[in-house]
Amino acid sequence: EQFSEALRLDSGFAAARQNLGVTYQRSGDNDKALQELQKAVADNPGFLTAHVELANLHLRLGDTQKALESARQAIATDANSAMAHNVLGLCWFRLGDYDMALAALERAVALDEQWAEAHSNLGFILMVRGEPARALKQLDRASELDPELSDPYWFRGDIFMSQGEAGQAIRNYERYLELDPNARIASEVRTRIDLLRPTAKSRRP
Secondary structure: OHHHHHHHHOOOOHHHHHHHHHHHHHOOOHHHHHHHHHHHHHHOOOOHHHHHHHHHHHHHHOOHHHHHHHHHHHHHHOOOOHHHHHHHHHHHHHOOOHHHHHHHHHHHHHHOOOOHHHHHHHHHHHHHOOOHHHHHHHHHHHHHHOOOOOHHHHHHHHHHHHOOOHHHHHHHHHHHHHHOOOOOOHHHHHHHHHHHHHHHHHOOO
8 A cells, every 4th residue: 555655646656666566466466566567667767676576577477578678678777786687597598598597697696696596596507407516506505595495495306306316305395395385386296205205215224
């Protein structure tokens, strides 16, 4: 309500539009979120976080080309923004250009070494590129920075499963489910755990 009141008093209040857009996203009203975020960047073309939020929303809605446009606008606004390079990397991943995704995410980590999510995303891209050792290093760093971030455990589980390390995979998958029990892929992860248990048991001394 406070964001709506701010807009009533000043329809060009871009920050209020962004906050309202984020609020709509959290409530699941993506159409209104998109409308407010688009107005925010129209009101203030140099509003970095609004461009980033708009790029993330486009990705969530499956419109990768529009997400890429918003990410590029964010970079144009601030070429030294870790947030902007992070979402740019996610766009390139969706488009299947893993080299560009890697470059963008490496830049994001370089700009903010303390940002766990960027390390996690970089670890994911390295995993997809078939570089498990480098991926694990980034994922471990992400968990060191933020032990409550769930994605690194999911990604590590996938890596250990691919390497035949059933016990390690199960431990990471279980931790992932502890942190995010209602995740979109929760059912799939539980199935993987069930499939891995016989192998893990057979390898116990």
